[in-house]
Amino acid sequence: MKINNRIIVILVVAVFSLLVALALISHFFILSTFSDIEQKQAVADMQRVLTRLNDEVEDVAAICREWAQWDDTYSFVNDLNPGYVRSNLAEPSLFRNLKINYVLFFNSSGELVYSRGYNHDDGSIREVPPGLLAIVRDSILPGGSAEGVSGRRGYSLLDGQPVILAGYRITRSDLQGEPAGTLVMVRQLDPGRISEIAQQTDLDIMIRPVLPVKGSPGAPAGESFNGENDAIRITTLNASVIEADATITGIENTPTRILVSVQSSRLLYQQVQASVAYLALAIILLALVLIIVIRWPLKKYIVNPLLSLDSTIKDIGRTGEIFRQVTPGGDDEIVSLGNTLNRMLEEITRAQGETVASESKFRTLTETSLAGIFVYRKKILYANHAAEIQTGYSREELSCMDFTEIVHPDYRDRIRDLAEKVLRGDETNTNAEFKIIRKDGGERWIDSSAAPFDYEGEKALLAVRVDITERKRMEEALRINEEKFRALIENTPDIVFSADVTGIFTYVSPQVENYGFCAGDLVGKSALDFVFPDDWQVFGEHFVRTLEDGRARSTPFRILDRDQNLHWMEANFAVTRDREGVYTGLQGTCRDITERRKTLDAITLANRKLNLMYDITRHDILNKITILFGLIDMTHASSSTEEREQYLKEIGDAGQAIWRQISLTRDYQEVGVKSPRWNSVREVIAHAIANFSGSGVQIRSDVGTLEVYADPLFEKVMYNLVDNALRYGAKITTISFYHRISDKGLELVCEDDGVGIEAGSKEKIFERGFGNNTGLGLFLTREILMITGIAITEQGKPGNGARFVISLPRGTFRFSEQREHPDHETINNEENNHD
Amino acid sequence: MTEVKILIVEDDDVLARIITWRLTNLGYLVCGRASSGAEAMDLLVREQPDLILMDINIKGDIDGIETTSRIKKEFRLPVVYLTSHSDGPTLERAKATNPDGFVLKPFKDHDLRVAVEMARKK
Numbered sequence: 022m023k024i025n026n027r028i029i030v031i032l033v034v035a036v037f038s039l040l041v042a043l044a045l046i047s048h049f050f051i052l053s054t055f056s057d058i059e060q061k062q063a064v065a066d067m068q069r070v071l072t073r074l075n076d077e078v079e080d081v082a083a084i085c086r087e088w089a090q091w092d093d094t095y096s097f098v099n100d101l102n103p104g105y106v107r108s109n110l111a112e113p114s115l116f117r118n119l120k121i122n123y124v125l126f127f128n129s130s131g132e133l134v135y136s137r138g139y140n141h142d143d144g145s146i147r148e149v150p151p152g153l154l155a156i157v158r159d160s161i162l163p164g165g166s167a168e169g170v171s172g173r174r175g176y177s178l179l180d181g182q183p184v185i186l187a188g189y190r191i192t193r194s195d196l197q198g199e200p201a202g203t204l205v206m207v208r209q210l211d212p213g214r215i216s217e218i219a220q221q222t223d224l225d226i227m228i229r230p231v232l233p234v235k236g237s238p239g240a241p242a243g244e245s246f247n248g249e250n251d252a253i254r255i256t257t258l259n260a261s262v263i264e265a266d267a268t269i270t271g272i273e274n275t276p277t278r279i280l281v282s283v284q285s286s287r288l289l290y291q292q293v294q295a296s297v298a299y300l301a302l303a304i305i306l307l308a309l310v311l312i313i314v315i316r317w318p319l320k321k322y323i324v325n326p327l328l329s330l331d332s333t334i335k336d337i338g339r340t341g342e343i344f345r346q347v348t349p350g351g352d353d354e355i356v357s358l359g360n361t362l363n364r365m366l367e368e369i370t371r372a373q374g375e376t377v378a379s380e381s382k383f384r385t386l387t388e389t390s391l392a393g394i395f396v397y398r399k400k401i402l403y404a405n406h407a408a409e410i411q412t413g414y415s416r417e418e419l420s421c422m423d424f425t426e427i428v429h430p431d432y433r434d435r436i437r438d439l440a441e442k443v444l445r446g447d448e449t450n451t452n453a454e455f456k457i458i459r460k461d462g463g464e465r466w467i468d469s470s471a472a473p474f475d476y477e478g479e480k481a482l483l484a485v486r487v488d489i490t491e492r493k494r495m496e497e498a499l500r501i502n503e504e505k506f507r508a509l510i511e512n513t514p515d516i517v518f519s520a521d522v523t524g525i526f527t528y529v530s531p532q533v534e535n536y537g538f539c540a541g542d543l544v545g546k547s548a549l550d551f552v553f554p555d556d557w558q559v560f561g562e563h564f565v566r567t568l569e570d571g572r573a574r575s576t577p578f579r580i581l582d583r584d585q586n587l588h589w590m591e592a593n594f595a596v597t598r599d600r601e602g603v604y605t606g607l608q609g610t611c612r613d614i615t616e617r618r619k620t621l622d623a624i625t626l627a628n629r630k631l632n633l634m635y636d637i638t639r640h641d642i643l644n645k646i647t648i649l650f651g652l653i654d655m656t657h658a659s660s661s662t663e664e665r666e667q668y669l670k671e672i673g674d675a676g677q678a679i680w681r682q683i684s685l686t687r688d689y690q691e692v693g694v695k696s697p698r699w700n701s702v703r704e705v706i707a708h709a710i711a712n713f714s715g716s717g718v719q720i721r722s723d724v725g726t727l728e729v730y731a732d733p734l735f736e737k738v739m740y741n742l743v744d745n746a747l748r749y750g751a752k753i754t755t756i757s758f759y760h761r762i763s764d765k766g767l768e769l770v771c772e773d774d775g776v777g778i779e780a781g782s783k784e785k786i787f788e789r790g791f792g793n794n795t796g797l798g799l800f801l802t803r804e805i806l807m808i809t810g811i812a813i814t815e816q817g818k819p820g821n822g823a824r825f826v827i828s829l830p831r832g833t834f835r836f837s838e839q840r841e842h843p844d845h846e847t848i849n850n851e852e853n854n855h856d
Numbered sequence: 857m858t859e860v861k862i863l864i865v866e867d868d869d870v871l872a873r874i875i876t877w878r879l880t881n882l883g884y885l886v887c888g889r890a891s892s893g894a895e896a897m898d899l900l901v902r903e904q905p906d907l908i909l910m911d912i913n914i915k916g917d918i919d920g921i922e923t924t925s926r927i928k929k930e931f932r933l934p935v936v937y938l939t940s941h942s943d944g945p946t947l948e949r950a951k952a953t954n955p956d957g958f959v960l961k962p963f964k965d966h967d968l969r970v971a972v973e974m975a976r977k978k
Contacts (some may be wrong), residue, residue: 643940647962651874
């Protein structure tokens with residue numbers, strides 16, 4: 022709609038609204054107020070009429086009272102004097118002047134003695150109608166009363182015409198004596214009289230009978246009026262007349278009701294209505310004038326400049342010459358608008374320049390991008406050069422294709438659904454990996470991300486697609502390698518682990534479950550929690566130093582498994598780095614070297630023991646050789662045959678000693694040569710005591726399936742214990758082997774019933790040189806056991822036999838799963854004793 | 857010539873008798889023989905020898921090296937070790953006591969005389 026027309030419409034609507042407001046205001050406020058005034062005026066008019074009618078009643082009553090107190094009247098009732106009639110009742114003009122229509126004289130007995138009626142219209146005398154007598158006897162002379170009700174006055178209806186009645190007792194003028202009867206005068210309110218009253222009050226008056234209850238039997242004809250007595254009802258009859266109605270009650274004991282209506286013209290109301298109409302008309306005319314008068318300056322100063330601006334802007338829009346400027350003159354808001362438009366045009370020009378530059382950059386970027394860039398809705402709208410290389414299709418071919426055509430059928434539905442969701446805004450994660458089929462039929466993996474944007478006025482999708490085929494191949498190769506790696510990790514006996522720079526495990530392979538730990542539970546815990554506390558410092562130092570210098574390290578340490586068994590582990594670890602070469606933690610393996618460690622420790626200890634034994638042996642042999650040399654020299658120097666024989670005997674003893682030493686060396690030459698091993702105690706005892714089959718001593722073995730981790734010379738230990746018992750036990754009859762649980766593990770006991778060991782010798786018996794034989798038996802026994810950390814002590818009571826207790830710490834004993842042997846096994850039975 | 861009094865510390869009876877025989881033949885006076893370190897200290901005080909021939913492996917709580925160390929501290933007497941030990945650690949321990957000579961077993965008269973005389977000359 023044009024601005025001009027809009028202004029006219031606005032003015033018309035404004036005028037119409039004004040008129041509506043005026044109508045509402047006049048209806049609800051102005052006219053309503055005048056209606057109230059009008060009704061109040063009607064009520065006042067009615068009250069004035071009722072007052073006037075009441076004056077009529079009082080007038081009739083005054084005339085009647087005056088006449089009733091005349092002496093002539095008093096006499097007339099008694100004697101019906103004709104002179105009274107001639108002088109007072111014969112002249113109709115008198116009654117016309119008094120406006121009395123009927124005069125009735127009743128004697129003291131209540132009998133009507135004289136009556137006369139006057140027709141004022143024609144001046145004739147007429148009879149009193151019977152209806153009037155009935156009214157009088159129902160009002161002034163009620164119930165046949167002879168004296169009547171003096172002073173009673175009021176209205177009634179006579180033959181449908183309203184009348185005014187008044188009755189007074191007839192008395193002397195001095196009011197002495199008994200009343201002679203009752204005088205009743207009646208004034209008929211005929212149309213003429215009502216007209217007179219109307220003229221006097223300047224009101225249009227109607228007096229009509231009322232039907233008290235509509236339809237009641239015997240009710241006289243007339244208006245119905247439901248209001249209370251003396252109530253005034255206002256009725257607007259039409260636009261020009263308003264009527265006030267009131268009822269007046271008859272004089273009868275059974276009263277009639279008379280309706281008095283006063284109609285008034287509504288001049289004031291009509292004038293106000295006319296004034297409102299004139300005002301409305303004036304407003305309309307004024308509006309028309311305003312429209313005509315205002316439109317010109319509006320057009321000149323506002324519309325035309327705006328149209329000029331509009332024309333210029335349209336022209337710029339049509340030609341696209343946005344560098345043009347609009348040229349408004351003056352300093353008003355339209356000029357400001359023009360200036361603003363000029364700034365906008367400048368801004369648009371600048372933005373357009375930037376857009377062109379941006380588009381140029383976009384083109385350059387897209388054309389040089391290695392990623393395929395597509396714009397599509399259903400069809401492909403744009404594809405860059407990389408898209409051509411990626412798909413094998415030319416841009417012309419792509420522009421005719423549905424964007425899902427190049428998608429591999431396995432992914433086509435998913436990609437189509439995803440594109441639709443992204444376009445609708447239902448999906449925000451636009452990344453997708455899928456395969457495409459190139460023009461040559463080859464399949465390529467694509468990583469695509471898309472975003473909705475406005476393209477040529479409609480929403481489209483901008484997708485960037487990167488060829489990730491090589492990456493996928495690498496990922497697959499990586500996955501295969503990872504599976505291999507995982508299989509390798511999970512099948513190697515070593516524990517593979519990784520930890521961050523604070524020593525918190527980030528991965529632990531399942532082999533850790535061999536030690537009662539759950540691999541998953543260790544992740545997130547400190548590696549030191551896994552290490553035996555005594556080794557925390559060494560392990561921690563290696564850990565820190567590796568993180569400091571980045572060199573791979575190997576460190577032995579111990580762990581306690583869930584059953585509190587100690588295991589030697591060897592950790593080989595190296596630092597891990599991120600791409601920038603920053604250390605991210607350590608990774609490596611843990612190998613259980615418990616067996617190796619035991620073996621190594623045992624061999625080391627065995628070598629030391631062996632060297633010691635060699636040293637002892639050599640020392641002893643050298644001593645004996647020294648003795649031999651000395652004895653030989655002494656033999657040469659001696660001339661005594663006895664001495665020489667003694668020296669020769671001693672030479673023989675020394676040679677014998679040398680032989681025993683060498684024999685001992687042979688027996689113990691295997692110490693430390695072979696690795697410690699698990700020895701079945703039962704079998705070892707059986708082998709060892711086979712050398713004593715003829716000893717006559719009963720040897721009992723109650724060791725079950727016990728196995729001891731010890732040097733292979735463990736059998737020599739058992740041999741020495743039996744040999745020692747037999748050699749020094751004296752009264753010995755039984756040797757028993759059995760095991761028992763101790764605080765630190767298990768104890769293997771060798772017990773006999775011989776003389777036992779003296780209290781002061783319990784420890785000396787394990788020293789070298791103690792005893793009567795080589796002095797090395799128990800010494801070497803202890804040394805052999807110590808190779809694997811086993812201790813031996815003598816705990817028997819002197820006189821009650823010896824009890825050698827071999828203490829087996831955890832890890833040096835076990836019970837094999839072989840068949841159970843008899844709980845008690847007697848190795849040397851009675852038969853053997855006799856062999 | 858003044859007789860040289862020599863104390864023998866050796867736990868092997870036969871060997872002690874042979875050493876005594878050899879020293880006597882060489883003209884030395886064997887003033888006593890001890891089997892342990894404690895016995896040696898007693899004889900040392902009582903006999904006041906000029907020289908001690910000390911075996912390294914002797915009976916008792918202290919060995920010959922420890923006994924020599926005490927003798928050196930308290931009496932400043934020459935001590936010659938009689939030993940069959942040739943292993944490094946033992947010899948090192950022995951050398952740490954600043955002995956006046958070593959006689960390695962087996963030995964003859966000549967070995968004993970040279971060792972004793974060398975010790976006396978120091």
